[in-house]
Amino acid sequence: MNEKKNTRPKWVRIVAVLVVIILVVMILATLICAFAGADKSIIMGLLLCDLIIPIFIWAFLFVTKRLINQRKEAGHE
DSSP, X not given: OOOOOXXXXXXXXXXXXXXXXXXHHHHHHHHHHHHHTOOHHHHHHHHHXXXXXXXXXXXXXXXXHHHHHHHHHHTXX
C-alpha cells in the first residue's frame, strides 16, 4: 500500500485540538447562559465571540497559507 506520510508537526495537531476544545466550550457556555436566564448582553457577547473567533482563526490561517505559498514560489524556503 502507498501510505502518505504525515508532514505536519506534532505541535500543529495539538494546537488544532485545543482550538476545537475552546470552541466547543464557548458554544456550551453560550447555551448554558441562554437556558439559565443570563443577562441579554452576556448572551449577545458570547454569541458574538462564537462568530468572531472562528472567523478570525480562518482569516489568520488563510493569510498564513498565502504568505507561505508566496515564499515557496519565490524560492525563499
